[in-house]
Amino acid sequence: MSKRDNPRLWEKVNKDGKNKRSNHSVGRDGRLQKDSSPKPSRASGMRSAKPAAGSRAAGQGRTSRAAATRLPAPKEDFELNPNLIIGRNPVTEAIKSGRSIDKILMQKDAEGSAKKIASMARENGLTLQYVDKIALDKLCPGRPHQGVAAYVAAKAYADLDDIFEAAASRGEDPLIVLLDGLEDPHNLGAVLRSCDGAGAHGVVIPSRRAVGLTETVAKASAGAIEYVPVVKVTNLGQCVDKLKERGVWIAAVDMDGENYSDAKLTGPLALVIGGEGQGVSQTVRGKADYIVSIPMKGRVNSLNASNAAAILLYEVDRQRTLAKE
16 A cells, blocks of 8 residues: 555645645655745845735734833923922022022032022021932932022911001901911911901911921912911011010910810910920910910810811900900
């Protein structure tokens, strides 16, 4: 029996007479035949015709997989704090124009015009803080800060005279809130909102170790920042002395004081609210005319600063309304 008649060989041949595995032709003797058709040259520069619509071209799968693992393009513009000024010239011009500046950050080893900026800051009573270069780099990523940056206020600060003028225009005794070391911007915004609702005439904050009028404060105040004057002072104790000279009584809200509902809160009055955790400082507490406290019946022995301010402000409003009647 010849190989051509061997049934096992022909079991592996397809209908076109080619081996199923290698796709080579099977000769008359049953052996596989080499493909003699010329192969396309790689150097010919000829490309195969484009596949029909809906089909995938050779290598497309590889390209799509590479594209899928490609990292996203970095953002060109980093969103900076809208209350941040960067660079020596912009900060210098901000100081010259009298713009309200909360704090100036300066690189520790900055030379040249940076020293002039530091001198201008001291002359204008501005807060100057020296930091490492890496701190400024993180604050202004990819921006040429030149070793100087400054936080400006979302709204211009007022003077003590503005508060007294606001009270006189409404025919009322001055009602002022002094915030002693409040650092949370949400708390300050909430205090401004309560002051506007209860009819207070202004707020006083210290320039150091306290939050200023930032964009976060403006948002938390729900617009009250536009209607409540805010005064920034270098020394809160000296401000208390000035208020006393103008006939204002000072009531500090602290522990171990008189129950606020029993205290007399009419007439020209300034309420001192302490910061988170520290409370009213000993210096300011010693200058207060009397201490009032809010009784606590739960296990937590203190209230949020903005909550305490709201309670006292509306108690003042209640007592003043009864006094008029």
